[in-house]
Amino acid sequence: GDSVTQMEGPVTLSEEACLTINCTYTATGYPSLFWYVQYPGEGLQLLLKATKADDKGSNKGFEATYRKETTSFHLEKGSVQVSDSAVYFCALMNQAGTALIFGKGTTLSVSS
């Protein structure tokens, strides 16, 4: 069945460092792909999404490109801030349009 694999965390970075969180997926066809963020004590917020191959989603300095050849959707940011500390979830939606399938989440901790 469909699945999402994320790199294991936690990821610990200093402020202004570059961030990459790897995400790969297994799915039938070409699913829509999402990154969600969960700040401490809060619910999930949609960070960005891409609905077809080669699409780039971006928001708040974060970017991810839908790569069908490598079935990947890696999350990147050029310069992280302390306020980016959160758990990041990669997810896909299959072609049936049913509920999202989530990766296990990657915890990011940024120190000043």
Place this chain on the structure above:
Amino acid sequence: SAVISQKPSRDICQRGTSLTIQCQVDSQVTMMFWYRQQPGQSLTLIATANQGSEATYESGFVIDKFPISRPNLTFSTLTVSNQSPEDSSIYLCSGSPLGGYTFGSGTRLTVV
């Protein structure tokens, strides 16, 4: 995108009791979903709730334990019945307007 209000935000319940969680969406959505997030884990889909029909449950979840109502296109409830400490989790609802999935802020349930 739609805004989902979820309540209660947290609760502490006694073993053997039931808790009903409510989700209200500020616009009509076709599908609503209920997820469980156990401590330190990713999100697991409990069931899909469609208006006018019984909810569809995922493997490992049953209606007797997690009854769901969906009386209209903007509202749904999830009940956690006969609670045990193993039910201590965050429960989240989401809705599927066009363009993506929006999540409620979650209900943090602790069963003692």
